[in-house]
Amino acid sequence: MKILALTLLFALVLISVSCGGGGDSNEASTGSETDVSSDENRFDPSAGTEKEVAATTGTSAPVGDMGEQRAWFPAVVLDDGRVLVAGGKSPKWAAGAADTAEVYNPNSNVWEWTEAMTDARFQNAMAKLPDGRVIVAGGRSIENRAIDTAEIWDPETGLWTPTLPMNQAHETMPMVSLGDGRVMVIGGADDTYAPVTTVEVYDPATNGWVEIDPMSEKRIWHTATLLSDGRILVTGGGKPDGPWIKTAEIFDPESGLWSSAGEMSVSRAQHTATLLKDGRVLVVGGRGKRMTAEIYDPSNNTWGSKSDLNIPRAEHIAELLPDGRVIVAGGTGSRDNLEIYDPATTIWAIVGDMLMGRYRFNSALLNDGRILIIGGQALDGILAATEAFTLDIGEEIEATILSIDESAAAEATPIPTATPMPTPTPDVLTTVDLEFKPTVDHDGSSNFHVATEIPVRMGLTQKMNSPTGINGIIVQFTELIEDNRATGGVATVRLELFTPAGPLGGAEMSLESGQTKPSYKKFGKYSLGLLSIEPDPVTTAEDAKVTVVVFLSSLLR
Template sequence: MRRTHLAIATATALLALTGSWLCPAAYAEHGKGDGDKPGFVCVIEVGGDHNTDACGSISYGDNATTGQGNQVGVGGVIAPVCGTWSATGSLTDARENATATRLLDGRVLVVGGFGQGRLLASAEVYDPRTGIWSPAGSLATPRAEATATLLPNGKVLIAGGGNGTSGVLATAELFDPLTGTWSATGSMTEARENATATLLPDNRVLVAGGEAVIQLEIQPTASAEIYDPATGTWTATGSMTIPRESGTTSLLPNGQVLAAAGLTTLGPTASSELYDPATGTWTATGTLTTARSQHTATLLPDHHVLVAGGQSASSAELASSELYDPVTGTWTATGALTTARSQHTATPLPGNKVLVAGGQSGNGALASSELYDPQQHTWSPTGPLLNARDNATATLLANGNVLTTGGFGTQSLLTTTELYKHC
């Protein structure tokens, strides 16, 4: 980290001098000044990255002090502390059930979703270096509850989703971050929303399950299909053993894909199954200890899959979580969440822990967050979100921090976005 030593007369003077400082966050640390003069180290954090260019021409003073050497925020904003959330730039459009994808250059692309009284075609891109969102073109077709997959060539594949006027969608579109434009690609063999998408080791994309139009009704489907980025076409592959939507899929280290739980025509299921790309077939594997939907699934460094929360058959939020062992094909219960929740986010952090944030409880959207420790098999509270939200997105940034965007708050859709400081 580059540092510029600055002495400021007082903490109050620091705030006054930098009232127009165009940085999301900055702080002063007690340090050594010029000669015998006490001083500060000025550290600017822009979108979670360290930068000192904005320190500008603030000059040394004679009687600099930090009081007790505490961090002093520019404009009254305290620098992010480990394990806490801080505000960053706001979205142009309030949205929920959107997609969020970290691009190869570290920026984050957010696409579509439900807006205020309408479905959204708009896309926005977040730059962690500036903390600012910028327009990223628009989809040809507005959609929510679609899938998003980062392809090896850097493009982003958006597939399916729901559209208020034409129902469930089969169309797919590609975003090119180099040009900031969208283009059509091949349509899926079956229109679907609330499906899962998994990038396979051979660079193809598996889309499975979701809701489709079956016998003139939208209901869970068992069908699956493969997108080939080399040809831009979709082909049907083996169907799952049961129809499911609002479930999860996880790519295992052996190249197989684990589909876990989800919603069937009879309610949440506890079943899980494995897809083998070599044969194009699904086979049943171990049964979860608890049937659930609208949960999260996270691949851990030890190759186990952590499933957390969700809704039960009685539509109650779950606190239970469990682990899938790919060697034995079995599920075992692990520590329970401190707060029961569904429609939350789960993000694997550097250092093995998993961050779960927000979601829905019986009393509405949640602000609470918690960390899972895979070594202790326990959950512990961490800093709460500034805004309670469900159906939001969460994206791990290159610097190890987590960006959460949009969602539905306590009363309305949100434009706000936040950064979780991981240390």
């Protein structure tokens, strides 16, 4: 019997050794990507052994797989309840960047392809516009570097249309929809893999981007949360291998000012931040095997209510439930369970398991209350698998707007370089002195290309591409609206803007009687200059000619 007992004990030891510490896939790490072979990416079964389990738990069930394996991708719930995903890292594409997009239908539990994006991208950002369209921006391209492009998907047509490019390339950054219809991209890394402080705002009225005042710190893998009063809270950040950032800051769209939001109890990156129903913000987990959560109160600009999760989490997901609780799932090391935070008790409790552990994935709260868990990274590779977690949810709680304690808000430290938020129309400048190269006449061809800073004289319906190549902007003279310069008025023309992939929109530009300097309009990275409208005055529209030039907006600074 002793021999049998020793044999069984030896067998159990062998089984224990063979099952522990499973590694991740052999995925190369570059730039800001996580080193998937690091200790933190290995599941630690001893972490959080004393787990709090909820009295009522939920269950997960498989739904239709995506057509594409995806990790590091965004997801948005559409107005009709469907879910759009776009891009992501996929093993079958160059540098991992996918250009595909697909839509999940919760009624049929089926994913359907929609048109592919113009640019392949992963670690990109996405947000819904007020009219139901969806904008995607930045990310890493097939060259494994950050890009400055953005495009908009129309749920009515299923088609993508590019916007004007951003002023700077961004990847691994948050995007927030502002209350006035504009969208803000905050920080991230540029095309040299360096974290940046740059903040840009997209305005649907101009289809262009305007760079506003930067954050106080360079941030990547940080969070941005739209508060109930319209301000934006930014927390933490830092490369996965550190150092991580402890500070937080707030942007006020009304004043255009950034101010300090103090410090969290610990530094965090690859964490989550969720707006609670009462207007506070719950920040959870982060690199370094963070098991803590804490709450920011925007009414008095303070941090508090620290609580402990049951297991450490980073690269996880968090969703606010209608009853005011917050559910988190997964995390680095392919965590497979879900736990819920109850603001009423400040207690975390395990509520069930996913069908498979995953991280670098995404989620969506469906209209029927299910939590859709999408793709991501597992121990054996990138997933196309999707599952839906079902849990009993209490009665919906109405969200409240916190009133701000002005004395506490006044203690926030303003960032000295802050300036007022720009208006939601392109900058129109008529007093800037710029020197351009000699003007050239349009040759009448349908494919006329010139470098930037070269003015082109062209007639009605003619178009020019500048700068040369697929990244250029196409400008077409489409209409003479008026010419009242003979009586001391203005002459106004309409110019349509395109990229090789599709239309960008129009711009009306004017010259006043006697104006000797050009008029300029800034559209994100590039600006357009109107140098002349000939003859002066124009008597017949068919005889009108305009001289226009495309140049980098940085020349206007």
